[in-house]
Amino acid sequence: MRILTLLRRLLGVSGLILEGVRFEADTMVVAVRPRWLLPRCGECQAVCPGYDHGRPRRWRHLGLGRLRIQLAYTPRRVHCADCDGVRVEAVSWAPHGGGFTYDFEELVAYMAQVTDKTRVTKLLGISWTSVGAIVRRVVDRKLDPELLDGLRCIGVDEFSYRKRHNYLTIVVDHDRKRVVWARPGKDAATLQAFFAELGPERSAKLECVTSDLSGAFTKAIEEAVPRARHVFDRFHVQRLASDAVDQVRREQLQDLRGTAEGKQLFRSRFALLKSPWNLTPSEKGRLSAVQRANAPLYRAYLLKETLAQALDYRQPIRAERALKSWLGWASRSRLAPFVRVGRTIRKHFNGVLGYVKEGLTNALLEGTNNKIRMIAHRAFGFHQPHALIAMIFLCCSGLVLQPPLP
């Protein structure tokens, strides 16, 4: 077997010509050139007349054992009529403007999908900034161009990151369980941009839109898709009740500051906010201490749990009955935060009940939210929102990568 044929098999490359190989310390540098004779524009791929010789360049490729591998070539510069200027020619093994081969980028993106920052950078020996740039290029190349087609039931949610100073608006497809759209911002205009991109034809096919109870999203949804059913996510409705419990707890704490009872109350936060089936024995103990010592706070806890039970019903008629009785209790509870939650739910009664009617589950939005929180944590160091958005698409849009593995 000829040495270059062997090398080609080892590198797993095709569509290029190998010209030679040399070693530099722990790096094997393989000289290559494209198969095509006439140069093509790196930006638009059109065949163009040559302009001059550019500078020698190298592309990092998948390593072999301990050996780093670089492909080396001096791309020509072309004069492209379509791009109206001089451009560096396209090469078949790497994207325009990057320092890595397609195979290497696919592996990096795959690793970024499945593991954390430290491992990716350490195992592949590249900086986190390079990982960010690669993820963006791979997502650009591989993102399903039909993400916005055939949408029937979507969910809209805001996501805060960097200590709640920045926001993204995220749209998920409830049927296919994936993120289909994301953009910085959290107001009506942000969501209007989504509906503008979707266009009137695809918007008209939407049957159901879920969201939180904020006025901003409601306005944009009612304007863009007035005929779709607008449903409020259980996730967000229940969060209103959790926030109200926390508020009651803080009010009680203020009255009891400095006392032993106050100290006990201070430690009860997690026990009060968690779901009962999730409580540890010591949290159960704290909860029963609240029950003995602080009637208003325990009432708030019961209100929160009863609301969750009302939304647990799968039959709309039973959920409706339970929700109405809950509203009566909330308004008589003498707990101002719950009186306010009751008013909000009453105002959006059909949208809250719609959640049960649609038979939707919390899993998608809550799961996506948690996953994005993890990604945002991992993407810390990506200072731009578009880098975070690329990571979200990489991990939550159903993008399947095929890393070049044996």
Ligand SMILES: [Zn+2]
């Ligand atoms: Zn061009």
